[in-house]
Amino acid sequence: MFKDPQYFVQGVLDHNRLILARTITLIESTLPAHQEMAREIIDKILPSTGKSIRIGITGVPGAGKSTYIESFGTMLTELGHRVAVLAIDPSSTRSGGSILGDKTRMEQLAINEKAFIRPSPSGGTLGGVARKTRETMLACEAAGFDVVIIETVGVGQSETTVASMVDFFLVLMIAGAGDELQGIKKGVLEVADAIVINKADGDNVMRAQMAQKEYQAALHLLMPASSNWSPPVLTCSSLDRTGIDKIWETILEHRSIFTASQEFAEKRKTQALDWMSFLLDEGLRTWFYNDPQVKDVLPRLRNEVELDRISPTAAAGQLLSFLKKME
Numbered sequence: 001m002f003k004d005p006q007y008f009v010q011g012v013l014d015h016n017r018l019i020l021a022r023t024i025t026l027i028e029s030t031l032p033a034h035q036e037m038a039r040e041i042i043d044k045i046l047p048s049t050g051k052s053i054r055i056g057i058t059g060v061p062g063a064g065k066s067t068y069i070e071s072f073g074t075m076l077t078e079l080g081h082r083v084a085v086l087a088i089d090p091s092s093t094r095s096g097g098s099i100l101g102d103k104t105r106m107e108q109l110a111i112n113e114k115a116f117i118r119p120s121p122s123g124g125t126l127g128g129v130a131r132k133t134r135e136t137m138l139a140c141e142a143a144g145f146d147v148v149i150i151e152t153v154g155v156g157q158s159e160t161t162v163a164s165m166v167d168f169f170l171v172l173m174i175a176g177a178g179d180e181l182q183g184i185k186k187g188v189l190e191v192a193d194a195i196v197i198n199k200a201d202g203d204n205v206m207r208a209q210m211a212q213k214e215y216q217a218a219l220h221l222l223m224p225a226s227s228n229w230s231p232p233v234l235t236c237s238s239l240d241r242t243g244i245d246k247i248w249e250t251i252l253e254h255r256s257i258f259t260a261s262q263e264f265a266e267k268r269k270t271q272a273l274d275w276m277s278f279l280l281d282e283g284l285r286t287w288f289y290n291d292p293q294v295k296d297v298l299p300r301l302r303n304e305v306e307l308d309r310i311s312p313t314a315a316a317g318q319l320l321s322f323l324k325k326m327e
Contacts (some may be wrong), residue, residue, distance in 0.1 A: 009044045016143045017116065024118060025211075027135045042135055042229060043250035045142035052084075052141045056162040058152040058188065059172030064152060064198045066105035067238040068172055073106070075244050076147055077114040087119040087151045088133050088158050116145060119153075120151050130161050134275065137165070140238055163191040165271060166202065167264065168251050171195045175204060175211035192231050194250055199301065201237035208235045228261050229254060293322050 011019025027038045059065045073083045109115045137148050152158040163169040171192040195215050200208035215233040236243030258264035301315040
């Protein structure tokens with residue numbers, strides 16, 4: 001399966017879905033030889049990336065993310081777009097279950113020829129999952145998908161991690177849950193480009209409109225991330241597919257405003273530089289902890305810190321002193 005890098009590069013650029021899937025499997029592999037080949041592939045397809053609209057979607061439990069993404073993605077394919085859906089789930093321990101779960105939750109989108117659904121590799125650290133998701137996003141862009149949706153399935157830092165790699169970050173909420181405002185972290189609201197109240201249908205329409213006003217009031221208390229954009233609060237029904245088109249119009253309006261103000265290009269540049277810094281930090285950390293001297297002395301120092309025989313500062317100093325010996 002794993003052949004010359006050009007096999008993958010050409011296959012991705014030819015929009016071959018099977019070779020795209022194989023390329024992502026290569027990206028997800030932890031084998032050093034596969035990682036090296038994946039880096040070469042990413043470098044070669046890089047000129048064909050960056051042309052998609054990158055959308056991050058998170059939401060409180062029960063907000064109906066899967067139904068929303070299926071309705072939203074289906075609408076986009078009907079408009080002629082090719083849509084890739086990537087799910088970040090650092091809490092899951094079995095990627096096979098994730099793949100089955102994603103495709104079961106989005107049955108119609110999973111069989112749509114203009115859509116591609118793929119979970120991130122599970123069972124790893126959030127940083128590791130994020131790295132694979134970023135590279136998978138680039139592969140999907142090179143394969144001609146012009147809308148990439150990244151869904152956060154896990155909890156914790158995953159929301160802000162996704163926000164740092166997309167152009168538009170959407171937070172999905174529901175009305176009538178009682179503690180909607182308390183149920184979502186302030187940090188997530190601060191990076192949101194829009195809040196959407198889902199399930200605004202049937203006898204829930206009035207509650208959705210009330211929740212909409214509550215969130216609008218809450219957002220006024222926060223400093224907008226951009227002086228060019230005030231995050232709107234919208235309502236929709238994923239089941240009835242009402243309000244979905246307005247959300248897409250909002251995303252396009254955001255892109256137009258940010259492109260005109262040069263903020264879009266600056267954001268992409270900042271994200272690329274932040275990503276390089278993250279990879280550098282991660283690489284240095286791995287290199288340091290894999291050093292034989294560090295691996296030999298670390299257990300002893302940890303034990304002495306636990307027993308209060310040495311201060312954490314002194315222990316860290318001893319470990320960092322190995323850096324001079326590594327020169």
